[in-house]
Amino acid sequence: MKQANRKWFLFTLALGALMLLGACSKKAAPAPPPPPPPPPPSPTASISVSPNSVQAGQSASLTWQTSNATDVSIAGIGAVQPNGSQSVSPTDSTTYHLVAKGAGGTQEATARLTVTQPPPPPPPPPTVSDSDLFSQNIKDVYFDYDKSDVRADQQSSIAADVQFLSQHANVNFTVEGHCDERGSTEYNIALGDKRANAVKTALVNAGVNASRVKTISYGKEKPFCTESNEACWQQNRRGHFVYQP
């Protein structure tokens, strides 16, 4: 009994207080609450690349600014200073992704550098084309049977060769001396040696630097033509030019 009475007393008291309070609020503004602490400022971030398009192999300048960030990183580069710039030269187009983290949050920024592939390199000029030009322009020198002197009708070949060689002063080459099948092995190699040297001498006398010319004799060891007739033998009696890369 005693406890029940007390409950009722408290309930009544609370009801009265509520009524009292409600009556008072209309009469006077309550005191302002204490101000909350200011929220941390959000980070800012920006990144740019200049120029934004380069050829492969060239470099561009990457520049970034952040504020309110404690942890700044760029994907692919790693942690960086809050503000800075760096030279980059990627081989492919790249998007630089800047992440600035601070107490106030995370801010991201991106900059894209477009890399264009350079035009295909010009064909390496000297070697390939010189070799082709050599085989297109150089004329072999043909000999009479058992002879190693450059005969009159071959002087035009020598002249053409000299002209080409003077225009392509970087070209080195070998003159191979060849013979037809009729002679003896050892004598033919000596004869081929004489033919190769006759061609070399003719070129050197016409102004070709001797250091550009090597000679070798194959005698009848490497025939161009293997039939046993004069047309074929003439093909095999020659000073043959071989380009030396």
Place this chain on the structure above:
Amino acid sequence: MPPCARLKLRSKLVAAVALVLLCGVALPVPAQDWVKTGTSLGVEKVRLAVPDFKPAGNDPQNAALLKTFNDTLWNDLDVSGVVELVSKSFYPLQVPGQPPEVVFPAWNAPPPNAAMLAFGNLGVNAGRLTVQGWLYDVKNTQSPQVLGKQYSDAASDAAARVMAHKFADEIIFRLGGGIAGIAESQIYFVSDRTGRKEIWAMDYDGSNQHQVTHLNSIAISPRISPDNSRVAFSAITKTGWEIMMYSLDLNRLVNFPHQGGTNLSPAWSGDGTKLAFSSSRNGASQICVSEASGTNIRCLTSDKGPDVSPTWNRKTNGQIAFVSGQTGLPQIYTMQSDGTNLQRMTDQGYAVSPNWAPNGQFLTFAWVRKYGPGEPGASDIYLMDIASKQWVQLTHDAGRNDFPCWSPDGRHIVFQSRRSGKDEIWSMLADGSKVQQLTFSGSNTQPNWSWK
């Protein structure tokens, strides 16, 4: 001309030329006739009977080794040029394998009518091959034995071959005027059977062919040293044609200095201390001489060349024959080994590849004697008496022949010939008879016979 008349003419010529060559007297030789010549002609050859050796034992290897031995011995004696082998069809049915089995009247009277009898036996016992051989003078029944030999070695085909060679050389030494036989000599040559020209070697009868160099370049002109220790040859290297040296003791290349230019056709002096070769180190191809080590090189000729293919007079070491194109087509020349006293030996055509006979008196070389448009000239092997410049043609109507080389006994010449359709090595007696093909595989050229 009926065959018998021709034969008579021929034998007269044979006798005449043999006399010329033996006496060194110059006589004009009709160039269009075939003649035989040589150092042993005009001499009656010994009639030698060689019945097959008999088996001694029943080992399963016996039959094969016996056949190898008998075939090798017969061939050695047949091609020796020293004896006349009595045909086996004349032999009695019972042939001896031991001295007591010799029935003298069955051999020293017709039909065999042999002066000499070689016989013996061969047996394999526990892996060892033993050969007993005798040479009997069957006309001398009181004291017939000229030779009695026994050979023993681990049983193999090669051993049977070597024993036959040794026994043949013993017989040839005794019946051939004390000149050592050649049955154990070697022939070096060039073969392309691997696809590249490499140096090869074989026994003098064509057996046991084997590759010596493996350069995979172009290797030519092998020349065996007089002591059989080294082979000099020429090959394309990074610096061009150079003289190369292969040691047969070490079975590998040994150092020989590169000369520059084109270096060809090495040739050993008779004492093995010097090499002559063709070198264009100074421009034109000249004949140069160096020590066998390649040092101290000096050139002997100074014409416009090309000069190539030297060969020493191995008897005196005082002369060198070589080929020169100084007047146009190549000709054979001789000079002193200091370069003096140049003598032109051939007067026309295309003459190459001289080789000096061991006795110092003869050259053999390849010659297209009548050369030029319309001339059907073939390259044939010739023999020339150096003192008289008298020559004799040894090959006839048989392809292109080149690179003749004397055997150590001076009785044989090995050469390359295209008579079979491609270049192969052949041998013959120095009178052009007993022609034998030694190689059959690939193209084989430039044979060089060992000096012993």
